[in-house]
Amino acid sequence: MTAAAISPVSSEARRALKIQREVTRLLSPLAFTLVALVLRYAYRYRVQGMAELRAAYRQVCEEHDGPRLICANHLTMIDSFIIAWALGSPWWYLRNFRTLPWNVPEASIFAATPLLRGLIYVLKCLPIRRGGDRREVAGVLSKLAYLISNGETALIFPEAGRSRSGRVDVAAAGTGVGRVYKAVPNCRVICVYLRGEGQETYSGVPRRGERFRGSVSVVEPKTDHTGIRGSRDIAQQILARLAEMERSYFDARQ
Amino acid sequence: MDKTEIFEKVVKILTPYVKNPDALASVTRETHILDDLKVNSARLVDVVLEFEDAFEIEIDDDDVDSVETVGNAVGLIESKLG
Numbered sequence: 001m002t003a004a005a006i007s008p009v010s011s012e013a014r015r016a017l018k019i020q021r022e023v024t025r026l027l028s029p030l031a032f033t034l035v036a037l038v039l040r041y042a043y044r045y046r047v048q049g050m051a052e053l054r055a056a057y058r059q060v061c062e063e064h065d066g067p068r069l070i071c072a073n074h075l076t077m078i079d080s081f082i083i084a085w086a087l088g089s090p091w092w093y094l095r096n097f098r099t100l101p102w103n104v105p106e107a108s109i110f111a112a113t114p115l116l117r118g119l120i121y122v123l124k125c126l127p128i129r130r131g132g133d134r135r136e137v138a139g140v141l142s143k144l145a146y147l148i149s150n151g152e153t154a155l156i157f158p159e160a161g162r163s164r165s166g167r168v169d170v171a172a173a174g175t176g177v178g179r180v181y182k183a184v185p186n187c188r189v190i191c192v193y194l195r196g197e198g199q200e201t202y203s204g205v206p207r208r209g210e211r212f213r214g215s216v217s218v219v220e221p222k223t224d225h226t227g228i229r230g231s232r233d234i235a236q237q238i239l240a241r242l243a244e245m246e247r248s249y250f251d252a253r254q
Numbered sequence: 255m256d257k258t259e260i261f262e263k264v265v266k267i268l269t270p271y272v273k274n275p276d277a278l279a280s281v282t283r284e285t286h287i288l289d290d291l292k293v294n295s296a297r298l299v300d301v302v303l304e305f306e307d308a309f310e311i312e313i314d315d316d317d318v319d320s321v322e323t324v325g326n327a328v329g330l331i332e333s334k335l336g
Contacts, residue, residue, distance in 0.1 A: 007316065131288060131295035134319040160296030175299050179315050227314045228302055 006183040007138060009146040017143060020121060021152075025097055027122040032100065033090040035081050035123065044209045047086045047194075056216040057087040057190070061099045064188040067148040070101050071177055071219075071238045072192040073168050073246065074157035075202045077109060081123075082206070083155060083192055086214055101155035102147055104128040104140055130161065141176050145183040156180065158235045158242070166201030168193075168243040170236050177238060178231025181221065189238060191217045193245035197253075213252075215245050255335060260309075260328045267304045268324070271297050283325030291324075305331060 009017070039045045047053065061068065072083055080103040084093075093100040103120075107127035111117045120127060128140045144154045160174030181187055194214035196206045206212075219241040223233040265281055272278045273292035277285060287293050293301065302318055305311070305327065311334035321327050 134322065138316070138319045160299075172296065173299075174296060175315060175318075182315075227306075227312050228299060228318055229306065229312075231315055232299055232303065 007142045029094045031122045036085050047212045067184045067187040068153040070155040070190045071158050074162045101153045145180045149184050158238045162202040168246050170239040173235035175231035178234035189219050191241045285324045
């Protein structure tokens, strides 16, 4: 395994993250409850086997009280909120605050207005501009690595964007997840596959009334490669596991 | 290998990923890989891995953050070749 290849977080950024974490701790129970209510009652989403999914996530968190990185398939712009809702109740997150994952939503969408910026701030989000300045992107990855090094949980989509084919694409692996993973010793990677019955391909948001089903699996990526090739290798191993979970999903659906 | 050779090889590697052929036709060291050539940012890693193979070098994660223009890529490769 290569040495960490991610820039250190400045003391100023660390202070800002600590403030955000404390603000989030105070306000996220309300904010996340609102999100859960919107998903459940406005969008009328359902997660089949939600109790089992939450139990599986709870078990992984209990078995590993260290850095956790959730890696998931990516079909819509609100996946991170649906996944957080599917994995835990607002009450459970309140009692296990570190298991509520930090997210990196697209800044051009989720940080477009002051209201949205405020909302995602209290929902443990660090907006990122995909395809933007590489150093800014790297800065956000550094913050994520810093947070999970300190016992927090983060959610990253290893494909560099939503699955354009509608299926997990191992070849589309980015390097962000690998960089974060390499930078955090003893990091546990939790793969989450979640998909709605009507989700044939990627979209903005899932259709109203969508019924999701999902699974949770732990993977331990290892690579002999260094540098960017190593980061890519790690991302591809994670995506290979997500692709397996996808096959199981469709096998079960038939 | 001199800068001109590296530049030509870099452009050749970039070509299949370029979405803006007009910019490619007038490519210079100042040409921005993402903004001008419209290379998909998600595919930048493939480009960099091809650099590694073509020039038999190893590129660190941090190195990629500084590659914005064709000239940046040429400079990085030149530094790796020593």
